[in-house]
Amino acid sequence: MAIRILPPEVASKIAAGEVVERPASVVKELLENALDAGARHIAIELLDGGKRLIRVSDDGIGIPSDEVELAFHRYATSKLSRIEDLTHITTLGFRGEALAAIAAVSRLTLITRAAGETAGTRLYLEAGQIMRREAIGAPQGTVVSVENLFYNVPARLKFLKQESTERGHVSALVSRYAMAYPQVRFVLTHGHQEVLHTTGSGNLYEVLGEVYGTEAASQMIAIETPQEPPRPDLPPIAISGYVGLPTLNRSSRSQIVLFVNGRWIQDANLTYAVVQAYHTMLMVGRYPVAVVMITLPPEEVDVNVHPTKAEVRFRRPDAVFSAVQHAVRHTLIRHAGVAPVRTELVWGSPEWAARRERLAQVTGEHLRQMGIDLTAESPGQFTHQAAPSEEGAAPAPAAVRRRNLPLLRVVGQVGATYIVAEGPSGLYLIDQHAAHERILYERFVAEHSAHAVATQELLEAIAIEVLPEQMALIEENLNVLHAVGFLVEPFGRNAVRLRGIPALVAGGDPVSVLLAVLGEIECGEMPTDATVEEKLIARVCKQAAVKAGQVLSYAEMEALIRQLEACQSPRTCPHGRPTMLHLSAEELARQFGRQGAI
């Protein structure tokens, strides 16, 4: 179909808006054009994170020479012409805006030769104005070079991030398209460095290996769509792709990737459908890796709802939800060896909780929930009650310091998880993991500020494949990583070499320590105002701390409590969760109905 300017009544129906926000949005529009043009081979080149140059070359059908100028008009498209077309869009683009919008904020060169034409055309535009047009020899296909993005819009230029960040966004984007179109060969280069290279063989599994690394890909299994559709009255919905085994998990949902009819989409509901399918297979706070392709008739999905086309609306969202959930769940269950993990620890029987509620209603007095006192936190509160005993005759300086915790006597351990202790005013339950995290954290922070972090060098450096986004994170945080004891350096494309890790975690698997720490920077549990250093340190300490489920000897528990007493903020772990619960003597008396008893 020839390029035409959409009639106003069609143009007004289009969800218009700003599409050019950063280099990755330019790459997205150009990639979509190349794919719509039937390209089998697409090369993407960046300089300076795309700020200096973005070039996308394809071997698609090209633009006929008499339509080249028209392509840069707003609402000029060859992909639809009538309002009815909007209800069953089969191309990635349809609103004829992208080229105009990109040209308006850059210096753009287009070289194209359409199938069947002998000469190609070269068009040069500045800020959307055509400056030059000439006929040149060119292979069939299209090359769009976008230079100096936002050179004429300083306000937006200012908002671009560091080169590595922009590059990370582009890599993530190209990776997604490479997964959606395994039959197309994608080559992404940054400067002279090749960042991604797929073969175009049509084999999705091969692309996964390229994008996630062979190690992660080996833990992914092909989605098997159940034979029976859930209900005969529902539209045909095919689900394909790959899902990670529960052992392959992440600290955020960002690795759940969804495509609808070849278009990458963001959809919180469908992401939830995938997460749900892993119910009881993953620990709380961990998320799967999944690449889910949804194919359904075009009239079942409205892609014209969002300017960047990243969100869609389904005619039957419930049907799509259950199709995704069924397919993923079915695949996981079919796969042997997937053991559900118990995630809840029940304390007190449900019957007792119900009975307590009833009692409270009957007496009209609302019994506070087990009397757990999280508010008693004023430091030194117990100073006078506590027996002042540091061994030795002369008072050691430590004995003079205000106590942040009362003196505690270890009674025992419950569930290999909590330490039971007695203090001057009742019973304390201490979460051994959280407490140890706190201890290690304060020690580590002190070492870090004294520039005395101990590093354990590895016997042999390890090369680790990482995702482009992770690569960007590492490059951005190299100094911080070094400062907390990670000897890590970029090592070719999408790989790093790890030569050492913080001594604190010397016993652990170095690769998972590094990946865990990256996950923390990206999307961690620390309060949002924490610095990157604090996040890294907290994550290392979490890794190094004694785990729940570890049986501790009496002496170990003693030592843990003594160290906790020495902390500045012993009552919370670095993530802000309590390290201990306090059941006061009065509360105990009240709960046992001894209050007022003689």
Ligand code: ADP
């Ligand atoms: P849309 O993709 O929504 O139609 P664009 O502004 O992105 O709008 O592109 C305008 C038109 O230019 C397209 O409809 C298509 O005909 C043509 N075009 C753009 N890029 C290419 C390409 N890489 N190969 C062939 N034709 C292209």
Ligand code: MG
């Ligand atoms: Mg387009």
